[in-house]
Amino acid sequence: MTDHLTIVNHPLVQHKLSLMRDKDTSTSSFRRLLREISLLLAYEVTRNLAMTTRRIETPMEPMDAPVLEGKKLALISILRAGNGLMDGILELIPAARVGFVGLYRDPETLQPVQYYCKVPDALDSRMTIVVDPMLATGNSSVAAIDLLKAQGATNIRFLCLLAAPEGVARMKAAHPDVPIVTASLDSHLNDHGYIVPGLGDAGDRMFGTK
Numbered sequence: 001m002t003d004h005l006t007i008v009n010h011p012l013v014q015h016k017l018s019l020m021r022d023k024d025t026s027t028s029s030f031r032r033l034l035r036e037i038s039l040l041l042a043y044e045v046t047r048n049l050a051m052t053t054r055r056i057e058t059p060m061e062p063m064d065a066p067v068l069e070g071k072k073l074a075l076i077s078i079l080r081a082g083n084g085l086m087d088g089i090l091e092l093i094p095a096a097r098v099g100f101v102g103l104y105r106d107p108e109t110l111q112p113v114q115y116y117c118k119v120p121d122a123l124d125s126r127m128t129i130v131v132d133p134m135l136a137t138g139n140s141s142v143a144a145i146d147l148l149k150a151q152g153a154t155n156i157r158f159l160c161l162l163a164a165p166e167g168v169a170r171m172k173a174a175h176p177d178v179p180i181v182t183a184s185l186d187s188h189l190n191d192h193g194y195i196v197p198g199l200g201d202a203g204d205r206m207f208g209t210k
């Protein structure tokens with residue numbers, strides 16, 4: 001993956017995203033759509049994984065069959081909304097190792113503060129996919145990736161549902177080596193750091209909170 005930003009313009013992705021944006025979409029539909037769309041986004045973010053071959057025998061004859069190379073992927077969810085994207089991806093990549101990073105925004109400094117971090121071992125030899133539905137200011141994704149790099153991760157990709165230009169620019173400045181895959185690059189952030197037109201608070205919409 002060479003482009004810093006990939007927008008998945010697949011008709012199914014765009015259709016499902018429009019349904020998710022609609023404020024009248026129920027929590028249960030939102031969750032189902034998120035799971036469905038996450039499978040399609042996961043397909044894109046894993047498009048060029050390294051491959052090798054393994055000698056197998058089909059009922060007909062032996063062959064060198066293509067299989068994924070190297071250690072199992074690491075999927076890292078940025079709590080809490082990342083978990084909604086993670087569920088679908090795990091259906092597609094059930095053997096992946098899973099980690100969680102929890103960050104909150106300090107009300108005075110507005111900087112992200114870590115309150116939880118549990119990640120798989122050997123990040124230096126795994127492809128690491130960080131998931132968070134909303135790339136808004138980019139503060140939490142940059143902080144989460146700082147943390148993963150400090151734990152040894154070198155091959156990182158970032159998967160989100162929606163991105164704001166501000167978040168993409170912040171990520172590109174801080175982590176130019178981390179490609180971003182998203183379903184949409186929206187217009188801008190509002191004064192409260194929400195993506196416009198966006199879909200509102202992703203965590204609230206997937207978990208039915210306010």
Ligand code: URA
Binds near residue numbers: 194196198201
């Ligand atoms: N987080 C959200 O859930 N929604 C936004 O629009 C921005 C950040």
